[in-house]
Amino acid sequence: MSPSAAAEVVVHPDADSLAAAVAARLLVRLVDAQVARGRASAVLTGGTVGTQVLREVAASPAARAVDWTRVSLWWGDERFVPADDPDRNAGQAKEAVLDALAALGMPASGVHAMPASDGADGDDPDAAARRYAAELAEAAREEGVTGPLPVFDVLMLGAGPDGHVASLFPGHPSLEAGDVDGVEVIPVRDAPKPPPTRLSLTLPAITSAEEVWLVVAGEEKAPAVAEALAGPGRLPASRAHGASRTLWLVDRAAASRL
Template sequence: MSTRLVVVHPDPTVLAEAAAARLLTRILDVQSVRRPVHVVLTGGTVGIKTLDAAAASPLREAVDWSGVHVWWGDERFLPAGDRDRNETQAREALLDDLVASSGLPARNVHAVPARGVGPDDASTPEESAAAYAAELAAFAADGDTVPAFDVLLLGMGPDGHVASLFPGHPALSAPGAVVGVHASPKPPPERVTLTFASIGHAREVWVVAAGAEKAEQAAAALADGPVTEVPAVRAVGHDRTLWLLDAAAAAGRG
């Protein structure tokens, strides 16, 4: 049975540093019992600050990065290298350095296909989603559509969205592993996201959120509010769910 734990840190800086240490320790712990390790990253302010903190941590050198695969929970459907792509920000914060100096194989960084006309690009969010679903399936166990992610990081918006699954949006009930998103209420309007089915396949899901503007929806999600109003309520790991909050984001709890 899945368990849920809420951990509150005093401010966004400590939250990011603690989440980074927790992430690196989780990878090390998993590597002691099985390989490879599958990690799903998130974007957003705290998500990227977490990767910045991981880059600066001495624990990063203890990880055998050759056995780690990196994925994304969602992506903005923009050209490769665009500053607003989660991939671009994650590469600058951590991944390019790991590839260059810490043994992370470039082929283990599984980016969502970008908008473009190149061989690795896609012309529509649906084409990108289909290609990413195929990539995920290639690393899944027989009968599964995605790997059993060891940890899946998610941010949460002030509206309670996670990944690119927004309140009242049709993508909330999308079938399959990955879906293209149109008319996102948050720009850019076109995106690609894992579905809740894929998110729920993760062994552990961590929701990382900071700021007073997140407090109401964090409290609603932790009180099991309706998914159509607070999608984060369905961000649940198969084994464990962690809510990693700063004090401001946790202020709405009972």
């Protein structure tokens, strides 16, 4: 059975209810992971709905059920811009949820933002990608995992109207970059969506996650959702799946062509 055929689709009435439901699901998943293995990790996504999910997490009383000292947060992609640029996913997440989680005890060491263009590596996306890959590998070693990646209990993705996920775009060379052994994080140059330079997990890194959730809202996304769920093909979204579970969490508008 193909990953897309095995995917579960959950439709919510609108974007607001979608974000609230995903936040509740995420909190339960983190608690379950901590019960099962003592800690939990999640890979976050940006975008309008992704950021709204984080706001809902911050507002939920159930956030107190998670032991945030035993959570690691990662990113699936990032815009390679200065640290204070409002386009940064990490900056949006800080405003939406990270400050609230710090108040609940989450240490700064648990938040693994991708490097910025004015960071230690300067304006060198190749070096920045290697730095994030090394951070992932170090976390894997600390967890006793064999391989270059720690356990990702859940990895969330948005999807664009063109079917891109993370910063992997249809027909772009970055989509195949993960076919090179040992490459988990890549620089993306000349992205068709601004800003043109980005960092991204590769598809093999994405599909290493235990669960992959594609969180999608809006009628403009409906054709891509339908094509991706038809089976693996040219769209990166069609090739994003979890090792044990793949969820498409969508609003009614995004599901309108299913």
